[in-house]
Amino acid sequence: MQVPDFILRQPATLQEAITAAQEASRPPDGSHAPSAPEQGYDWLGGGTDLLCNYKWRINQRPVVIALRGVAELQSDVAGSLAAGRTLWQLENDAEIQRRYPALASTAALVASPLIRRSATLGGNLHLDTRCWHFNQTAEWRAAHRSCLKAEADQCRVLPDPGDVCVAAYCGDLAPVLIAYGAVARLHGPDGERRVPLAEYFAGDGIRRFAERRRAELMVAVEMPADAEDWRVNYRKLRLRQTFDFPEGGVAVGLQWESGNPGVIAAARIATTAYASVPLLHPEVVELLQGQLLDQDLADRAGALLESLVQPMKNTSMSPSYRRKMARVLCRRALLDCSPHSSS
Amino acid sequence: MSTSRRILRLRVNGQPREVLARDADTLLDVLREQLGLTGSKRGCDLGTCGCCTVQIDGEPQLACLTLAAEVGEREVTTVEALRDGEEFAPLQQAWAAAGASQCGFCTPGFLMTTDWLLREKPDCNREQMREALAGNLCRCTGYVKILDAVERCTRSQGACPSEK
């Protein structure tokens, strides 16, 4: 299977990368009309997601801008993690293991060790959404006349979707970083801006970012100064111990009342694989806040989360099972946070 | 669209190699189709079987999901280089002796991951081997004899590949 043709750009600096993106997204006539699918570019991180899609002729772009050589994306600056760091580095970095243990352990749950050698933090956060009717070969999609997110105008998941795509966001790191309160640092032609990851994702399976600006890219993820005060845990539902994307994933972050470990002063809950973007669940946060974390509270939080998630029938496990498992994942992630738990 | 190509100066198995490749060619395409290094196998071409595993600067990588143009000046090592002339690496000998190859199609990929593992963790136990090899699939052995072969090469059992 060859990757279909594209032009590869290999910028060495952030500015070169942004310039390359601006050039690639400028229509040939020089107008400022939004670029059509046959135009435009894709950023290339590790390539483990993008190249698989390209081999199946999914939404290829004529220009691919590789970020591997961009110096600014390779090294952390204080309190932030460079977007170009590989997942392998994240899981094996002693400092990350110490300061953000849930980030290191979650990185180790992504795909397989070989994938993690190439896959990057930025790439994992921007993982394309997935659907059984989308992640298929060109011939398969043609036979199936699917889907909205590819070349057809039909959805095989919803009978009447309008133009809404329900492909699932299956990144493992996003909910964990949200639970740590991380902030995305973006760089574009208009300079730099910072967006909390909790607000970064929005929309549907096709338009998945709250506000995406042309030629803008994520440079780093900033970890807030108080991140180490949070107990964060992530639980992932999958069939095999490796390879598989999450069929459901729940991250919880808790802060204890000062001098009162076990009593929740603040909480964050984020899920993955249950919708087209990572979801926050303020209802569960509300339930948890000010409460003593015990079995009963964890049960109730899990039950509430189960009632909130609405997975679609577009991955290998059934929506009903995935929903029921949200309860278990949530309860276990919470109990893992308890002061007596080893993690 | 027209095909964008470029001349790549790679270092493969210790030798400088010059190839004309498409921008979109993977390292596996170049190794197999241009350099005649067919030891690296194409089992799924999507990063799940691990049959194409090579080492780049000593670390295992999936050649099927690595763009050749992205390799740059890094050193690429394929299964063909494990052997030193007539001399097979201890790992290769252990592999054969332990019965770790049946059909052999996954073998090059497993060897390249294992070679790294034994350098990194010469005392690894079977659980750690399973974790480290979690990106390689074998359909013949049930992994039992593969782990046996790796075990033969751990520091306590015998020679490490890095000592070759």
Add this chain to the structure above:
Amino acid sequence: MSDYRSTVGQRLPLIDSMEKVSGQGTYIEDMSFPDMLYARMVRSSESHAVVEQVDFAAAAEIEGYVAGLAPGEAGTGIHFGVLPISEDETPLPAPKALHSGCIVAAVAAESERAAREAALRVEVRYSVLDPVVRPRDALRETDHPLHPTTVAGTNLHKAVDQEFGDVDGAFAEAATVASGEFRFDGINHGFTEPIGCIAVPEANGRMSLYSATQVPHYLHRALAKVLEMPMHRIRVFKPLVGGGFGGKSDPFPHEMVAALLARKTGRPVKIIFDRDEVFLNHHGRHPTEYRIRVAADGDGRLLGLDSHSRIDGGAWGSFGVVTTYYNGVLSQGPYRIPAFRYSGRRVYTNKPASGAMRGHGAVNARFALETCLDEVAEQLRLDPFDLRAQNALPPNTTTLNHLRITSTGFLECLQQVRERSGWERKFRQLPHGRGIGLGCGFYISGSALPIHRTRTPQSTVHVKIDVDGGVTIHSMAADIGQGSDTMLAQCVAEAMGVSMDRCRVFARDTDTAPLDLGSYSSRVTFMAGNAALRAGEAIRRKLHKACARLTGLRADDFLRGANETYVHRDDDSVRVPYADALREALADNGALIAKGIYRAPKLGGSFKGSGAGLSPSYSYQAFVAEVEVDEETGQVRVDKVWAAHDCGKALNRLAVEGQIEGSVHMGLGQALSEQLVFLNNGQLQNGSLLDYKIPAPPDTPEIEAIVVESNDPEGPLGAKECGEGALAPIIPAVANAIHDAVGVRMHEVPMTPERVFKALEKKRRAEEKLRAGS
């Protein structure tokens, strides 16, 4: 006395293992020929349709496009198939496409890329028919059966009905009856090497086909039929094959297409499938619905077995007639069953065809039976081991359906795993959530009846020795990674009393090899091994004659001796080195040549279908699995497997263990994670190694392979099969362990977390109801 040291039972590395670890081994994808074209298949977008027209005009505009092949062209409509009784495949639709993704046309181009681009641009016009997807729908009458040969206007392909003994009487007098309705998803072989072939039109007008195949001979026959050429004008060559497991044991349309395109273009044509195409080619284990009842008396003696299977054959016949029989007849062991009824129905549906896969025909039926036996034991408060042991078929007996039982190590298998697994202190005693279970098995060592009913031996092996002293072995047994070349070398070396290093095996080329039927039905060791032994013995007789000439003693008095010598029976100071004997034997004669053959003895009864399941010998298994069940998620973790397999005699312990371990791994995949998922129209949904979930290293437990040796009287050096029988027992062992752990009986395979979770929910609801009622 002879001081000969046998290799039998040693741990011998496969003779091609250095090729494999060096990366030098040549598989089909590694081969190429001058001026070679690449072909790409055009695949059906419809599940069931008449192909009206194929238009290559847009494809031809792609630079590098050379030729297209469309239905209607010469040869594309000729029927072939592995079984002469169901030759229902054609290279291209004639005129119907029978499943989504089946091959409807092909293009050949100068490069793989050009072929791909061109194939995407081929326009196919279909006249669409309603697809038949569910097996129960396939039993209805229809105006458009998939094949004209189906039964009575339905899509029924094969019906089998067998009854022996008084079945109804057995159930009437039974103290206990266990029964169940079971469902099995289809599964795929999942070999790591994608399928591929290269057709080379030779300048002398012959056609050579290089292919990753397990059955060069059947491929040879099918090519002759489709190309309408005599067999001697065709050559089939098998390079190293990256795993088969039954998935490369049919002649396939793409092999025919490659040859037809090669003939059309006059150039070599290469086809290598992408992984998703491998799944479309399929021919894996049939999706199965299985209904079963088992009757036993109060002491646990089995009285009767009544079963019915409905198997989903997909689009073509393949080995399906055999599968339909095997689903019943192979349940006649390893237990004595006095009354037996079986009915089997195989239907055609618009899905990729099912066929033979490791443990062919026995696996799903075995699951049903072994699960029910566990239930019988539970009902009678018997230990599952005791129940099985007291019903074991004794050696040298005959089953109701005339299977001839000779050697059996079944009781020893039971005893071994019982002890090693710590069964006595674990069964019904592990903490809730942990459990241990037993599953047993029984399998053929090759089918005694050949597919083509001729008097030609099923295996012939040639041995040639010339002045270099090397031993050249020719055979068409197909090494697909299981080590059949190594087995041939060992048998010949053993028979001759020389080192295996002298042997070189050429089992890859129909031009030079004598006939062998290939690698399927776990036949190779028994049949080709016997032939190899006989060929080696014939050579040794020649060498003994030379010894006699050199020493003036009687040829019959020489034996194999140490270090490649022939030694006199009564005086071990009389010793002729192999090299000297060979020199003498070659003098005035030239190269030594000998052959050995194997033909199965005549076996079985005379009733309809009596040939199915007949084998010169059978293997036996007893496996124990220990599991942990997460009751909240339904996830099952197998902690350890003990697998005892009676292989007659382990010629090569390393290889036997490898077969057992590999079978267990594949069985665990079917047990817990592997399943083919189809859309309502029959389109395969999960044709990738990400979505079709083969267990990876962290998913696979330690497997203790235990070799049991019953020394078969007819097997080569006592050996029987070890490549297939070891798959089936692990699946019910896991199910029975799940029951021991959490008290639910699983009737659907694979036993995914979701299914186990549902079973647990159902049990909880039932218990609540019971509590509420009491």
